[in-house]
Structures are given as structure tokens and as C-alpha cells.
Amino acid sequence: MESHPEPLICGYNVHREADRQAMLEVLGLTSVAELFSPIPQEVRLGRELRLPPPHGERALGRHLRDLASRNASTRSHLSFLGGGFYEHHIPAVVDSLTSSERLVTAYTPYQPEMSQGLLQILFEYQRMLSLLTGLPIVNSSLYDGATAMAEAAWMACAATGRRRVLASSRIWPEWKSVLELYMRGRGVEVAYVAADPASGQLDLRSLQESFTRPAATFILQTPNSLGILEDIPAAADFCRQHGALLHVSCYPMMLALLKAPGELGADIVTCEGQPLGLPLSAGGPSLGVLACATRLREFMPGRLVGEVRDIHGQPALALVMEWREQQVSREKATSNICSNQAHQAMRAAIYLAALGERGLRELAAQCAAKARYLHEKLLAIPGVVPAAAGPFFNEFALRLPCPVPVFLERMLDRRVFAGLEMEGNLLVAVTEVRARAELDEAAALFAETIGALRP
Numbered sequence: 001m002e003s004h005p006e007p008l009i010c011g012y013n014v015h016r017e018a019d020r021q022a023m024l025e026v027l028g029l030t031s032v033a034e035l036f037s038p039i040p041q042e043v044r045l046g047r048e049l050r051l052p053p054p055h056g057e058r059a060l061g062r063h064l065r066d067l068a069s070r071n072a073s074t075r076s077h078l079s080f081l082g083g084g085f086y087e088h089h090i091p092a093v094v095d096s097l098t099s100s101e102r103l104v105t106a107y108t109p110y111q112p113e114m115s116q117g118l119l120q121i122l123f124e125y126q127r128m129l130s131l132l133t134g135l136p137i138v139n140s141s142l143y144d145g146a147t148a149m150a151e152a153a154w155m156a157c158a159a160t161g162r163r164r165v166l167a168s169s170r171i172w173p174e175w176k177s178v179l180e181l182y183m184r185g186r187g188v189e190v191a192y193v194a195a196d197p198a199s200g201q202l203d204l205r206s207l208q209e210s211f212t213r214p215a216a217t218f219i220l221q222t223p224n225s226l227g228i229l230e231d232i233p234a235a236a237d238f239c240r241q242h243g244a245l246l247h248v249s250c251y252p253m254m255l256a257l258l259k260a261p262g263e264l265g266a267d268i269v270t271c272e273g274q275p276l277g278l279p280l281s282a283g284g285p286s287l288g289v290l291a292c293a294t295r296l297r298e299f300m301p302g303r304l305v306g307e308v309r310d311i312h313g314q315p316a317l318a319l320v321m322e323w324r325e326q327q328v329s330r331e332k333a334t335s336n337i338c339s340n341q342a343h344q345a346m347r348a349a350i351y352l353a354a355l356g357e358r359g360l361r362e363l364a365a366q367c368a369a370k371a372r373y374l375h376e377k378l379l380a381i382p383g384v385v386p387a388a389a390g391p392f393f394n395e396f397a398l399r400l401p402c403p404v405p406v407f408l409e410r411m412l413d414r415r416v417f418a419g420l421e422m423e424g425n426l427l428v429a430v431t432e433v434r435a436r437a438e439l440d441e442a443a444a445l446f447a448e449t450i451g452a453l454r455p
Contacts, residue, residue, distance in 0.1 A: 072412070074280060078438055079417040080374075082227075082395045082429025084145060084172050085283070086275050088253075088363075089433050091354045094277045098347050109342075112318040113310075119317035122342060123305045125349035132252060133269040134260025135291040139302035141345040142288030142337065145272025146175040149219065149249050150182035151301045151335055152268045152290055156217035156245045157188055158334065159299045164189045164215045168202055170224035171249070179219075193218070200228035200388025200397070202235060211242040217268070221249040222261075225422055226388050227395035227429075229254075236265025245296075252276055252289065254393045256357075256364035268292045277351025278344055287344040298324060301335030363432050367394035370439060371430040377443035378428070381450055387425040397425040402453035410449050416442060 015023075020032070029035050055063060069076075074087045081087070097103070102117070109115030109122075126138040142148040153165045165183060167176075169192040176192075183190050194206040202220065210218075218239050222230035232248055239246040247268040248261040253275050255261075261269045273287030274280070292300055298321070306320035324334045355363065371394040378384055383401030400407055404421045411418035419428040430439070 133291040134262025144286035146178040148288030162216035167219040228390035276348035
């Protein structure tokens with residue numbers, strides 16, 4: 001057995017001196033200095049990097065915790081942030097199962113003979129999201145809610161042969177940017193449909209007028225950017241009259257309480273999947289949900305896991321309809337997306353399985369009830385009024401008697417993320433994680449801060 005005079009691993013450098021000499025000989029060099037000799041002296045640093053001395057493992061851990069403690073997060077502050085990403089409790093079983101070394105890869109399971117476990121999880125994800133959205137076909141995930149929306153818009157264009165997309169004006173602003181970027185590169189016009197200023201819901205007369213020219217799809221987000229729940233059947237009627245596809249973008253938690261969009265006439269449903277067992281993590285990674293009617297399956301982007309038979313005639317799972325995808329069809333593919341968020345979809349599947357139908361319904365009911373409780377408390381503050389009169393689920397918009405940015409800054413000083421500014425209003429989100437005592441505390445802080453800022 002060969003003996004090694006040097007340890008196999010030297011700090012963060014895995015190469016021994018003998019390894020370095022062997023590489024230099026292959027290059028025809030005698031030293032590392034000779035390797036870097038083409039680099040002019042005037043651009044070289046000429047000294048050691050000014051770094052702090054190394055820490056021991058324990059001291060390093062303490063130093064990193066100290067750095068992390070400087071961040072303002074939902075662990076250090078009371079949070080009412082929403083806008084598409086929400087703070088929900090994640091059962092311990094989700095992290096426990098998804099941290100298994102057998103499941104940490106997100107690589108596409110091209111070889112079904114050795115990927116039945118991952119394929120089974122993705123298939124269950126598809127099946128559970130199909131039940132929630134009310135549509136039969138769900139792909140095995142996209143990157144996030146915004147890209148799912150944009151991909152679905154292009155999918156509708158491909159299915160109808162039209163190059164015009166209608167969308168509600170009350171879509172999250174960041175999602176509008178993604179949608180416009182996707183469509184601009186493909187020569188697709190995006191036109192926005194106004195909302196009714198009183199109810200905050202879609203203005204149906206404006207929708208009717210927007211259909212004076214043919215459109216591939218109409219995108220309706222519910223709850224919308226003021227937290228208002230939209231009338232899906234009414235929008236579906238208009239879309240059917242004009243041969244357009246109805247695309248509903250929704251908050252997945254509301255699907256546990258309300259009728260599924262697919263049952264109300266939606267042809268395509270997309271969601272931001274972060275609430276389904278994914279931490280906020282400063283904005284990602286996330287999960288895009290996309291579901292559609294069977295007739296649209298061939299136009300759908302991304303992976304599809306389906307039931308097949310193996311060479312022995314036994315039931316098995318595999319990626320199906322791959323002729324739609326870029327690695328097979330190149331420029332003729334339905335989409336340039338040639339990957340998925342398998343690990344995040346796995347988290348969502350385990351989260352939904354852990355809660356079950358009853359647990360998810362109870363969670364959604366808590367979100368709605370706690371939002372109404374805080375809504376009533378805040379409306380009791382002088383000068384605070386609803387921004388819109390329409391129904392809401394767990395997020396609502398308020399008009400304040402003071403500038404919203406200044407109010408948010410003052411509340412941040414009191415270790416409260418009080419919400420988001422949306423169209424000059426304050427958008428407040430409440431989930432099941434907020435206890436009644438925290439809601440009472442927040443209401444008192446809101447009242448005190450608004451009182452101090454009122455003219």
C-alpha cells in the first residue's frame with residue numbers, strides 16, 4: 001500500500017505536493033510561479049490577502065450566528081408580509097424526509113428503472129395539485145409562480161394561434177414584469193384590464209371591451225394585488241363567448257376552502273407553491289404550479305410523470321410526452337424550460353400529505369378567521385378605511401391617514417413587518433402562525449404609530 005507523507009486533505013486544498021508537481025510536469029512547467037509568469041507584475045496584488053485569522057470550529061459557529069442575528073427576519077420580527085410569499089408553519093416531517101441523502105438531488109429522472117421513488121413522489125404531487133386546482137393535468141413543477149404564469153400565457157398562445165394576452169391589472173407588480181418580458185421576446189401583446197375602484201374586483205365591462213380584438217387568454221389573479229377574491233365564473237363566461245382560455249393564478253391555501261378554479265371554468269391554473277411547505281428563505285428557491293385541461297396537455301411546458309408498464313408488463317412510472325420538451329424537440333419544443341423544481345415539489349407533496357385534507361382545510365380556515373379578526377381591529381383605528389369593498393381571504397388592503405412608507409419604517413423600528421405598500425395602500429397578510437395575543441399587540445402598535453403620524 002502506497003504511503004503518503006502528506007495528509008490526503010490539507011485544509012481546503014485537496015492536492016498534495018506530489019499532485020501539484022505531476023500537474024506542472026504535464027504542462028511542461030517547473031513551478032507555480034512559472035505558471036503565472038504571463039500575468040504582468042503591475043496587476044498582481046504582491047501581498048497576502050488581508051483576512052482575519054482563522055477561527056476554531058466553535059468560535060466560527062458563534063461568529064456566524066452573530067452575523068446572522070443582524071438580519072431582520074420573521075424569527076426576529078412580527079410579520080404581516082404577503083404579496084405572494086407567506087409565513088406558514090412547516091411540519092418537522094417535511095425537513096426530516098426531504099433531507100434524506102437519497103432525495104437531495106433535483107436531477108431529472110430520465111432513467112425510470114432507477115428512479116421509481118422520485119417519480120412516485122412527483123406523481124403524487126401532480127395528483128394532489130390536480131385535486132386542489134380542479135384540473136386533470138399538472139406538470140411536475142416550474143420555477144415559481146411568476147414564471148408559471150408567463151409559461152402558461154405562452155402555452156395559451158400556442159394552443160389558440162393568437163398573439164394577444166389579456167391580464168387583470170391587479171396582478172402582483174413583479175409578476176407583471178416577468179409576464180411582459182416573456183411575451184415581448186415572442187412578439188405577443190399584453191393588455192391589462194382595469195379593476196372596479198369600489199369593489200377592487202375585475203371590471204367586467206372593461207373585460208368585455210378588451211375582447212373587441214381576439215385574445216389567446218385572460219389571466220385573472222385571485223386573491224388579487226389588493227387581497228380581493230375575484231369572480232371566476234363571470235370571467236369564464238366572457239372567455240367562452242370570445243374563444244379565449246381562462247387562466248386563473250391563485251393562492252394555493254384558499255383552494256382548501258373555496259371551490260377549485262377548474263370547477264368554476266378555468267382552463268389553466270397556476271400558483272406560487274411557496275406556501276406549501278417551503279420556507280421564505282429571503283425569496284427562494286420557490287415552486288411554480290401549473291395545471292390545465294386535458295386538451296391543452298400537448299402545449300404544456302415542463303415534465304410530466306405518467307403511469308406506464310415496464311418490460312415485464314408491471315405498473316411503473318416514467319416521464320411521458322417528452323417529445324414536447326427541449327432536449328428532444330430543440331427549437332420546436334413547447335418551452336425553453338428544460339428542468340423543474342423536483343426537490344421543492346417533493347416538499348410540497350410531503351407537506352400536503354402530512355396535513356391531509358382536513359388539516360389543510362383547518363389551516364385555511366384559521367388564516368381567514370385571523371385575518372378578519374385583525375381587519376376589524378385595524379378598522380377601529382381613526383382614519384383607517386378599507387381600500388376596497390370586495391371579499392378577501394387572508395390578505396387585505398387599507399387606506400391610512402398617514403404616508404404608508406413612513407408608517408412601515410416606524411413599525412420596522414418596533415420590530416414589526418407591518419405589510420407592503422400596494423398602490424398607495426397598506427397590504428396586510430395574516431396566516432395561521434399568528435396567535436391572538438400577537439394580533440392584539442400588533443393592533444395596539446398600529447394604532448399608536450398611526451396616531452403619532454396623523455396630520
